[in-house]
Structure formats: structure tokens, C-alpha cells
Amino acid sequence: MTADLFADQPRSPSRQALAEGAWVLQAFAQDRQQALLDEIEALLAQAPLRHLLTPSGHTMSVAMSNCGALGWVSDARGYRYDALDQLTGKPWPPMPALFERLALEAATAAGFEGFRPDACLINHYVPGAKLSLHQDRDERDRRQPIVSVSLGLPAVFQFGGLTRSGPLQRTRLESGDVVVWGGPSRLAYHGVAALAEGEHGLTGRCRYNLTFRRAG
Template identity: 50%
Template sequence: MDLFAQDTPTKVMLAPGAYWLSGFALPCMPVLWPCLADHLSGHPARQMMTPMGYPMSVRTSSMGSWGWVGCAAGYGYHAFDPANQQPWPAIPTVILQLANTAAREAGHPDFVPNSCLINVYAPGSKMGLHQDKDELDFTQPIVSVSLGLPATFLFGGPRRTDKPVKIPLVHGDVVVWGGASRRFYHGVAPVKPRQHPLTGPQRINLTLRKAR
């Protein structure tokens, strides 16, 4: 069965090369969620550190050939989980297919990510405006998948001072940005306390990239 055989979802252009795909991940959620829950049971999300030595607001885990790590030495991609020095688990096929299909829907064909960062937001957690700039190949897009609690995604411009657009993301939404908007600033406003039937009192975000 093709998990992505559906009518074209609501698609909103945010900037050149950037789209909000409302509900795009919902058809594959019955397969995706068990894979993700199994990963988090064996590789729990934990608080990474900023280079200034402060704990990050969100907890993180990773999948793929390269996992994103934050520590006192800085941010970057590592082939091994620093908690156990083991390779990160492979990205499940359903998540790879979702990322590829969403990227193609947004005008970025042939996207094959090798890194999936998993951010877990408790109520009050947030992500300040930042650029994704630790990758080597900026011709590849970023695919962001929302699960669980709603959140306000802030999508700005090429300068930190550019006023961001506020996007009300809910469970199953996907945002893709690449091309001219690949290094636009973005972030997440503090998540409000609620309950979601699948994820409980938290929001989970998958960010898929080609890191190397």
C-alpha cells in the first residue's frame, strides 16, 4: 500500500522554496509512530548542552548516519551517540519515504536525508531563532515533521532581525524549506501545556537533513 496515496494536502508557500504542508504526515502516522516510539524507548531523548554550558530547552535524540550533538565544544554532527559510543540507529523506511515525498511536493526532488534529529518539547520548551548551518551541502532542503501538541513555528528571513511569520503547526504537519530559503532563520515559540492522545503532554519534531 502506498502510504502517501492521497489528495494533495493544503500547501502554503512561506518563501521561495519553503512550504507548509498541512496534515501531510497523517496518512503514514500509524506506521511512523510505532517506529518512533520504539526508537525513543531504546534511545531516550536527553538535554544537550549549548556551547555556553547551559542545557537546551528541548530534549533530543537522533537517527541516521549522522546525529546532531550539542556540547561545550559546539554544535555539529557525530556518527556515534556520545552516550554510548554506538552508531545511531538507521532512519526507518517510512520516515525516509515521508521526507522524500514531502521534499518533492515542495519542489525539491531526490532528497535522501542521512540525519534525523528528534526534538522533544515539554510544555514551556522553545527553540530560539537560528539558522541550520552545520551541514556541508546547502543545496539539500530541510524537512520538519510535527507530532503531538500544537506549536507556533516562527519562520523568518536571511537576517536574524527579519520579522518571522507565525505558523500554527499541529500534529501531522510538515514544513519544507530549501533553495533560496535554505538558511532562513526559524524557531518555535514556547509550547503551551496540553495533552495529545498520541504523545501525551509533549510535542515531538523530526528534522531531516543531508548532513554530509
């Protein structure tokens, strides 16, 4: 097993452009990692992780949950947002103020002011888990950006264009990195390559991803 020897080493914040309206904000959430993980732990005690089924009947390798007014769900009926957790029958846990503040600050840093997410997907990756190329099309207001926060093991983020067959950029995301995309890149295809084996100082043998959206 490969240890992430640099998990706790401070990095200098920087920005990398992926496309028009798309940025990687490196180390943007670096100083909030432990606080974010503490919030995740509390949220998952209320809305546990689960592996959703796709409409075609496949089980997603990434486990997930949600917080906020709306949660993203998938089953034989299709992809959609719902105010209730299908597992518990209760509303999703409220989005922590720390989450909302980070999403707003990251969106503003990427040129999208006034972002107020009402949904946060909590994705949990173990080695081998991946997210196939897809577009985020289930939100009503696509004028709002997507904000994605990485915590734990590094991952290879794949970012393409408006067609599935277009060229891909592959970017290594470290714990504390944030990706923001909107505007002309709002419907860009994107995904995560299979997570490599490893051990991270904060999360152990896994990666968390927080994806903020304005869904309603």
C-alpha cells in the same frame, strides 16, 4: 489542561507558502502519525532522549535524539554531526524506511526532488519548551532542503529571513503537518515558540518533531 479536541479528526491536505522555497504542507503526514510514533518509540529505546548543552553552557529545553548515519550533537566543543551517540558510544540507530520515504515525498511535493536524508533529529517538547531562532548551518551540502514533521501537540513555528532581526511569520503547526524549506530560504532563521499546555490524543502532554537533513 486544554485537550486537543481535533487531534484525531481528519483534515484536508493543503499547502501554504512561507517564502520562496519554503512551504507548510498541512496534514501531509496525517495518515502516518501512529506508524511514525511507533518508530520513534523503538528508536528512543536504543538512543534515549537527552538535553544537550550549548557551547555557551546552557541546557536546551528541548530533549532530543537522532537516527541515521549521522546525528546532530552539541556541547562545549560546539555544534556538529557525529556518527556515534555520545550517550551510548554506539552508532545512531538506522533511519527507518518509513522516515526516508516521508522525507523524500515531502521534499518532492515542495519542489526538491531526489532528497536523501542521512540524519534525522528527533526533538521532544513538553509545555514550556522552545527552540530559539537559529539557522541550520552545520550541514556540508546546503543545496538540500530541510524537512520538518510535527507530531502531537500544536506548536507555533516562527520563520524569518536571512537575518536574525528580520520580520517573522508565525504559523500554527498541527500534528501531521510538514514544513520544507530550501533554495533561497535554506538559511532562513526559524524557531519554535514555547509549547502551550495541552493534551493530545496520540502523544499526551508533548510534541515530537522529526527534522530530516542531508548532513554529510
